[in-house]
Amino acid sequence: MDQYTLNLLVVGASFAxxxxxxxxARAGSTAEFYAAGQGVPPVMNGMATAADWMSAASFISMAxxxxxxxxxxxxxxxxxxxxxxxxxxxxxxxxxxxxxxGKFTVPEFVGDRFYSKGARLVAVICLIVISVTxxxxxxxxVGVTFAxxxxxxxxxxxxxxxxxxxxxxxxGGMKGITYTQVAQYCVLIVAYTIPAIFISxxxxxxxxxxxxxxxxxxxxxxxxxxxxxxxxxxVELGFTQYTADTTSMLNMVFFTMSLMIxxxxxxxxxxxxxxxxxxxxxxWSAGWALVFIAxxxxxxxxxxxxxxxxxxxxxWPNAVEGNALDGEALSLEEINTNPELAWINTWVNxxxxxxxxxxxxxxxxxxxxxxxxxxxxxxxxxxxxxxLTRIDNDMMVLANPEIAKLPGWVIALVAAGGLxxxxxxxxxxxxxxxxxxxxxxxxxxxxxxxxxKGELLAARISMGFxxxxxxxxxxxxxxxxxxxVALAFGLAAATIFPVLMMGIFSKRVNKEGAIVGMLVGLxxxxxxxxxxxxxxxxxxxxxxxxxxxxxxxxxxxASFGTVGAILNFGSAYLVSAVTKAPPREIQELVESIRxxxxxxxxxxx
Amino acid sequence: MAEEPQNNNAYWAANVRIILISLxxxxxxxxxxxxxxxxxxSGISVGxxxxxxxxxxxxSILVFLVLIFFYAWRMNKLDAEHGVEE
Numbered sequence: 001m002d003q004y005t006l007n008l009l010v011v012g013a014s015f016a017x018x019x020x021x022x023x024x025a026r027a028g029s030t031a032e033f034y035a036a037g038q039g040v041p042p043v044m045n046g047m048a049t050a051a052d053w054m055s056a057a058s059f060i061s062m063a064x065x066x067x068x069x070x071x072x073x074x075x076x077x078x079x080x081x082x083x084x085x086x087x088x089x090x091x092x093x094x095x096x097x098x099x100x101x102g103k104f105t106v107p108e109f110v111g112d113r114f115y116s117k118g119a120r121l122v123a124v125i126c127l128i129v130i131s132v133t134x135x136x137x138x139x140x141x142v143g144v145t146f147a148x149x150x151x152x153x154x155x156x157x158x159x160x161x162x163x164x165x166x167x168x169x170x171x172g173g174m175k176g177i178t179y180t181q182v183a184q185y186c187v188l189i190v191a192y193t194i195p196a197i198f199i200s201x202x203x204x205x206x207x208x209x210x211x212x213x214x215x216x217x218x219x220x221x222x223x224x225x226x227x228x229x230x231x232x233x234x235v236e237l238g239f240t241q242y243t244a245d246t247t248s249m250l251n252m253v254f255f256t257m258s259l260m261i262x263x264x265x266x267x268x269x270x271x272x273x274x275x276x277x278x279x280x281x282x283x284w285s286a287g288w289a290l291v292f293i294a295x296x297x298x299x300x301x302x303x304x305x306x307x308x309x310x311x312x313x314x315x316w317p318n319a320v321e322g323n324a325l326d327g328e329a330l331s332l333e334e335i336n337t338n339p340e341l342a343w344i345n346t347w348v349n350x351x352x353x354x355x356x357x358x359x360x361x362x363x364x365x366x367x368x369x370x371x372x373x374x375x376x377x378x379x380x381x382x383x384x385x386x387x388l389t390r391i392d393n394d395m396m397v398l399a400n401p402e403i404a405k406l407p408g409w410v411i412a413l414v415a416a417g418g419l420x421x422x423x424x425x426x427x428x429x430x431x432x433x434x435x436x437x438x439x440x441x442x443x444x445x446x447x448x449x450x451x452x453k454g455e456l457l458a459a460r461i462s463m464g465f466x467x468x469x470x471x472x473x474x475x476x477x478x479x480x481x482x483x484x485v486a487l488a489f490g491l492a493a494a495t496i497f498p499v500l501m502m503g504i505f506s507k508r509v510n511k512e513g514a515i516v517g518m519l520v521g522l523x524x525x526x527x528x529x530x531x532x533x534x535x536x537x538x539x540x541x542x543x544x545x546x547x548x549x550x551x552x553x554x555x556x557x558a559s560f561g562t563v564g565a566i567l568n569f570g571s572a573y574l575v576s577a578v579t580k581a582p583p584r585e586i587q588e589l590v591e592s593i594r595x596x597x598x599x600x601x602x603x604x605x
Numbered sequence: 606m607a608e609e610p611q612n613n614n615a616y617w618a619a620n621v622r623i624i625l626i627s628l629x630x631x632x633x634x635x636x637x638x639x640x641x642x643x644x645x646x647s648g649i650s651v652g653x654x655x656x657x658x659x660x661x662x663x664x665s666i667l668v669f670l671v672l673i674f675f676y677a678w679r680m681n682k683l684d685a686e687h688g689v690e691e
Contacts, residue, residue, distance in 0.1 A: 077661035081635045084666045088631045091673045092624050096680075210663060214652025225653025243658050245644065252640050278691045280684065283677035290673055294666050301662045505621075591610075594617050597689040 003408050007149045010412035011419060014187055015164055018180045018423075022168030025176045030452055033173030033459050034104035034435050036275040040178055045281075046288025048181035049272045051188065051420070052428035053263075053289070054296060056141025057485070058083075059188055059421035064393025067304030072244035077301075078252055082259025084290060084297055089264040089497075091286035095273040097504045099282040100593045104274060106267045106432075106496060107440040113503040115586055116511040117445060122518050124440045126495040127267045128433060132473070133484040134266075135429040139474025141422035148350060148398070149415035155475055161423060162471040169427050170463050177427045178275060184420035185292060191417025192296055194410055195400040196303045202404060203310060209302035219320050230309045233319050237312070238371030242305055248554050258561035262489030265497030268425075268432040279596035307396040310403060314341070315366040315388060325377065329363040329387075343402040347395060354390035359383055430470060434462035484537070486558040487529055494521030494564025502572055504594070507587045509572055512579045517572030525564035529557040616687040623679055627672050635665040 027033040040048070066076040101109055106127060111120025139158055146157020168176045196209045203219075204212035204226050216222030217229040231241040246252045263269065272289075273282045313319045318327025335344050335355075347353040355364045359382055366388035367374050378385070398418075401410045438459040443450055450458065495518045502509040502517070509517075530536065532546040544550045546557065555563060581587075592598070638646065643657025651659040684690035 074658055074661060077639060077658075080662055081639055081665050084669050085631065085635050088627070088669050088672055092627055092676055211652075213663070214654055214659070216653070227653040227658075243654065246640070249640060253636055256635065256640065280677070280681055280691065283673075283680060287670065287673035287677055290666075290670050294670055298663055298666055591613060594620075595613055595689045596684055596691055598691070 063304030086263025493561030513576030521568030
């Protein structure tokens with residue numbers, strides 16, 4: 001059976017599974033549609049949260065983002081700490097209390113706690129901006145993964161993916177999405193782990209990638225540590241060493257913090273904790289979610305760095321035993337005739353890898369041609385620039401099974417895993433958007449007397465529209481796909497996280513404070529990002545060049561969410577201090593959400 | 606009934622104390638060992654890596670895990686002590 005048929009079979013089987021689950025888990029009430037009937041066991045909710053959280057970017061790109069970073073792999077550790085540390089904040093500061101509150105959406109909490117439809121509306125706007133920007137990348141991820149493995153166009157892939165999500169999200173709501181995400185988690189973690197174990201065995205002799213990262217370099221007997229070998233090889237070729245220290249400690253701290261509080265403030269993650277039966281379950285569930293996330297996140301830096309060393313030594317065969325530059329580079333003849341290296345041409349065909357014999361010597365020299373010392377060596381040896389012109393970040397995960405010569409079904413599994421990661425995150429985001437529209441806008445403002453049946457229908461129609469909008473945005477992505485993630489995290493950090501935390505931990509912060517705080521966080525963060533990345537991301541409209549010299553105190557636009565959050569907290573406390581304290585019943589509401597007792601009785605309304 | 610608010614206040618104060626201790630550990634392993642103190646700890650090695658590097662790419666995640674489970678366990682105990690469990 002050829003690879004294409006195998007991919008089709010495995011991906012098709014995974015889709016059949018998702019649709020089967022959707023039919024089994026139809027939602028019959030709004031409580032089931034918004035919060036899966038609040039009956040999801042904590043371990044399962046942890047798995048669903050992990051799938052919800054880990055997007056196509058986590059699955060396909062993160063290992064490469066870390067391993068191939070020009071500033072070195074260590075400097076990218078912010079992603080690892082930030083995207084996991086946020087769960088500590090969720091478990092300690094938000095999830096149990098929001099579960100006790102017992103309602104369906106994040107804006108609903110904001111509206112009730114701050115006794116204001118205005119505050120609820122501001123929260124809805126923040127939620128929609130955050131979730132819509134985030135969902136664009138997911139829809140692209142679905143299209144790209146389809147295109148890569150199933151030989152359809154990106155647009156066609158997007159249509160197929162959107163139809164699948166449509167089936168299980170519109171009929172199943174949160175209930176269908178939750179159980180599908182559990183299945184999707186299983187698919188994606190198996191697909192990620194198998195190639196990781198094999199590459200770790202090959203490079204370090206240790207089958208656990210987490211230990212392999214700290215182990216010895218197996219091809220020379222394991223006396224030299226893997227990390228020092230990697231550092232030595234990349235430095236010899238003029239790149240920054242993998243373990244190099246960061247150039248800006250302050251920015252790294254702020255960036256990590258932005259990702260942490262941004263994670264804790266993402267509405268589609270928060271609503272997952274509304275689905276468990278009890279307050280105690282919300283606490284356990286956050287722990288289980290992190291267990292399942294950590295299985296991938298502790299493996300990612302190992303996989304990325306091992307794949308990078310593997311590719312580098314492939315192009316400099318002498319680097320395995322000694323110094324890369326003491327031997328010759330990989331020859332074109334070798335690439336085209338050696339069956340062990342057939343994967344190089346396979347991936348060149350996908351556009352993720354590219355080489356060009358610039359000086360016509362029949363060999364492919366891979367080095368950093370921006371490095372002055374390498375330029376001197378290149379001039380001496382007659383090289384005319386780096387000839388391995390492109391190694392895409394995604395290569396580090398997608399190409400591993402072939403490089404490690406694993407059987408075809410593993411490659412097919414990686415395709416299904418990438419699709420599972422993208423689809424599960426898209427579905428979670430779409431639910432957050434549609435519940436904000438049907439529950440907060442329609443039920444909360446436009447037509448409060450809507451019947452249960454009417455609201456369920458409204459929720460399904462909103463979900464349908466959200467999918468159409470996301471598909472359209474995926475087909476016509478605004479030219480800023482990379483920057484929008486910074487915006488989503490920055491805004492979640494600067495708006496949702498502070499307002500929720502103050503709503504729980506302070507009885508004094510009132511509606512004026514909450515509204516001013518959210519608006520200050522929203523505008524300062526958005527303006528700071530627009531200043532450097534272009535107003536509304538329109539290319540060429542940036543006021544200042546996006547370089548560290550221009551940044552305020554060296555804080556990058558992606559790290560500004562932390563500052564936005566501080567400004568939000570500060571202005572909310574200030575305004576609250578000079579205006580009237582919240583009414584008695586609101587202070588009692590805060591008292592009641594702080595105590596677990598009685599959550600079981602709470603219902604949706 | 607009169608003692609209920611007092612009990613709830615004591616429960617909340619104990620909860621806030623546990624949160625503050627947990628967050629201190631959370632910040633120490635990530636921002637502390639993983640970033641700010643990395644140069645100072647560079648002499649200590651974990652396998653082939655230095656301690657700060659290990660905390661940044663592996664260790665802090667493991668500590669986060671232990672922290673959440675510790676918090677869930679400790680709070681369940683606290684809930685029972687104050688009779689506020691579900």
